[in-house]
Amino acid sequence: xxxxxxRQSPDGRFDLCVLSEVAYYWDRADLMAAGRWLCExxxxxxxxxxxxxxxxxxxxxxxxxxxxxxxxxTHELFASRLAERxxxxxxxxxxxx
Numbered sequence: 324x325x326x327x328x329x330r331q332s333p334d335g336r337f338d339l340c341v342l343s344e345v346a347y348y349w350d351r352a353d354l355m356a357a358g359r360w361l362c363e364x365x366x367x368x369x370x371x372x373x374x375x376x377x378x379x380x381x382x383x384x385x386x387x388x389x390x391x392x393x394x395x396x397t398h399e400l401f402a403s404r405l406a407e408r409x410x411x412x413x414x415x416x417x418x419x420x
Contacts, residue, residue, distance in 0.1 A: 329357040336366050343374040346389035347382040354389060358396020365419045371401065373415040377408070386413055 326332060329349070340361060346354065361371060373393075375386035384392070390413070394401075397417070405416035 329353050329360055332360050332364075335364065337364055338366050338369045340365060340369070340371045341374075342371065342393075344376060346373065346375060346393060347380065347384045347386050349389065350383050351392060354384075354392040355396050358393050361393075361397050362400050365400075367419055369419045370404070371417040371419075373417070374412060376412050378411055390415060 324333060328345075330353070342357075346357070349357065365371065373390060375390065377386045394403075400419055401417040402420045403415065404418045405414065407414045
């Protein structure tokens with residue numbers, strides 16, 4: 324289905340969510356909504372893979388700011404399993420605990 328996540332989102336339970344090159348386009352309200360959706364729809368043991376450009380942009384947030392907000396919204400239910408920072412991007416893997 325084509326949706327404008329997080330304002331539109333699929334129902335059901337999931338074991339994988341990939342957020343690549345999207346989080347820094349969202350404002351704080353959208354990031355918090357995305358975090359709520361992850362908490363409500365990801366199965367125990369599910370993984371969230373996040374990959375984002377870390378260079379300068381004119382987006383609402385940097386990759387670090389956006390993922391920090393998402394992490395704050397999900398910190399009670401997700402644990403970081405991988406956090407890599409490369410020259411132009413960061414790669415994070417979270418697991419629902």
